Amino acid sequence: MPSPEISIAAAANTELYYTAIIEAAIKQELGSVPIMGPLMRYKDLSGEPSGAWSVPQWPLLAISAAVTNDQTDITMTAINTTETTCTAAEYGFATDVSDKFLVRNVRGAEGFMADLGQYLGRIAARNVDRAACALFSSASWTTSRGTTNTDLDTFDFLGGIVDLETQNAGGPIVAVLPPVGAHDLRQAITLVGNIGTTTANTPVAGSVQGSNALAAINSNFTPNQIGAMQGGSGLWANLYNVPVYITTQCPTSGNDSIGWMGIAGSAIGIAVKYLGRVELDRNASLRNTEVIIVSDFGVKELDVNQGVKILVQTAK
Numbered sequence: 283m284p285s286p287e288i289s290i291a292a293a294a295n296t297e298l299y300y301t302a303i304i305e306a307a308i309k310q311e312l313g314s315v316p317i318m319g320p321l322m323r324y325k326d327l328s329g330e331p332s333g334a335w336s337v338p339q340w341p342l343l344a345i346s347a348a349v350t351n352d353q354t355d356i357t358m359t360a361i362n363t364t365e366t367t368c369t370a371a372e373y374g375f376a377t378d379v380s381d382k383f384l385v386r387n388v389r390g391a392e393g394f395m396a397d398l399g400q401y402l403g404r405i406a407a408r409n410v411d412r413a414a415c416a417l418f419s420s421a422s423w424t425t426s427r428g429t430t431n432t433d434l435d436t437f438d439f440l441g442g443i444v445d446l447e448t449q450n451a452g453g454p455i456v457a458v459l460p461p462v463g464a465h466d467l468r469q470a471i472t473l474v475g476n477i478g479t480t481t482a483n484t485p486v487a488g489s490v491q492g493s494n495a496l497a498a499i500n501s502n503f504t505p506n507q508i509g510a511m512q513g514g515s516g517l518w519a520n521l522y523n524v525p526v527y528i529t530t531q532c533p534t535s536g537n538d539s540i541g542w543m544g545i546a547g548s549a550i551g552i553a554v555k556y557l558g559r560v561e562l563d564r565n566a567s568l569r570n571t572e573v574i575i576v577s578d579f580g581v582k583e584l585d586v587n588q589g590v591k592i593l594v595q596t597a598k
Contacts, residue, residue, distance in 0.1 A: 300395045301560050304573065307399025308406060308558040316407045317516055317527045318414035321456055323551040323584060327370060335553035337584050339364040342450065368553040368582035373409050375402065380570040399560075402575045406558045411531040414581045415458065417550060418542040418591060419533040421583035424449060428593030431537050434459075434466040442543040442590040443524060451588040456525050456546045460532040460539035463594040464518050467526075539596045544589035554579040 325335045340363055349356060379398070384391050425445040427438040439457070446455055459467075518528045524543070533540045544550070555578035563572040583589065 300391075300571075301562050303392060303395045304399035304402065305558065305560050307396050308403035308560065308575065316411050317458065317529050318411045318531075318550075319552070321458070321527075321546045321550070322414060322581070323547050325368070325551060325553040327553050327555045333370045333553075333555060333578070333580075335368040335370075335551065335580075335582075337366045337368065337551060337582075339366055339585065366551075366582060366584055368551050368580045368584075370553050370555050370578050370580040372576055372578050373406075373413075374574065374576040375405055376572060376574045378565075378570045378572045382569070384571075398573065402560075402573070403558060406575060406577055408531060409577065410552070410557070410579070410581075411529055413579075414550060414552065415529065415531040415542075416533050417581060417583050418458070419535055419540040421589065422586055423542075423544075423583070423589040423591045424587050426591040426593065427543075428538075430593055431595050432593070433469070434463050434541075434592065434594045435470045436467065438592065439467060439524075439543075440522065442592060443522060445590050446543065446545065446588065449587045451545050451585075452548070454525075454546050455523075455543065456527065457521075457541065457543040457592070458527045458529060458532070459518075459541040459592065460594055460596075461528055461530065462539055462596055462598060463532075463541050463592070464526070464528050465598060466594060467521065534596060537596055539594045541592035541594055542589060543592060545585075549583065549585055549588035550581060551584045552579055552581050 327333060327335060341361065343359060343361065346357060346359070379394075384394060387394050389397060425442075427442045427445070428434055429438075442457070443455060516527060516529075518526050520526070532542075557577045557579060559576050559578075561574045561576075563574065565572065
């Protein structure tokens with residue numbers, strides 16, 4: 283019989299092997315599913331002793347009037363920056379797998395662990411999106427568009443664009459909406475049920491013309507891009523030169539869902555110590571293995587002038 287030490291080592295090697303399978307699946311899932319990750323400014327805290335990221339906020343200053351007299355000093359202007367801090371926090375999820383199930387399921391031990399890794403990866407991905415989308419409601423964005431208990435229309439969508447342009451927010455501008463927001467815009471553009479009539483604040487009249495307009499707007503999107511939506515989330519359309527993403531992770535407030543329009547890569551930041559770290563904890567007497575996945579990250583609005591809160595009535 284093998285010695286206890288050899289048995290323990292073999293078990294440990296198996297646990298490490300399963301961990302590698304799960305982590306590989308999670309890494310792939312985290313890279314493809316979340317919509318908010320690519321839209322945020324990213325800070326890697328993995329090699330730093332701190333769990334917080336301090337981002338300076340620069341005031342908007344203007345150059346003074348032309349100096350008309352020779353050898354005249356230019357007046358000094360103080361640049362007083364403020365600071366926004368994004369602090370990472372742990373998010374964890376744990377489950378357990380019995381030995382009997384692991385060796386008797388139709389996928390086999392390796393196949394099941396890969397499936398479990400993808401499942402845990404989707405949980406971790408949705409958690410990143412949920413935390414980031416919560417800022418649509420909780421952050422004090424400078425402007426807001428839409429009216430409570432009212433469908434979103436193109437007037438408010440275009441209003442969000444001009445708000446950002448007026449606030450010198452820069453670009454590129456993106457929008458993140460709940461599915462009902464996309465539904466409202468489809469109706470506003472195509473005017474379903476209003477053939478040959480006009481609707482207030484809607485630039486296109488007539489369902490045929492509206493359908494043609496929407497097709498033209500989306501002409502630069504391939505079927506693969508539009509069809510790549512994960513579980514109803516992802517890139518939906520390009521409206522008025524603004525990429526529009528749809529996600530079910532938008533927060534709600536009363537009868538409204540809260541969407542957002544803002545500047546990709548600078549309006550919202552994410553500070554990450556690690557994402558999707560996996561550990562297996564063996565319980566031999568119970569004959570099962572605990573699977574724990576932990577992420578340590580934080581999200582924060584970095585510039586409230588670079589985002590617009592968008593209200594969308596939830597009920598249809």
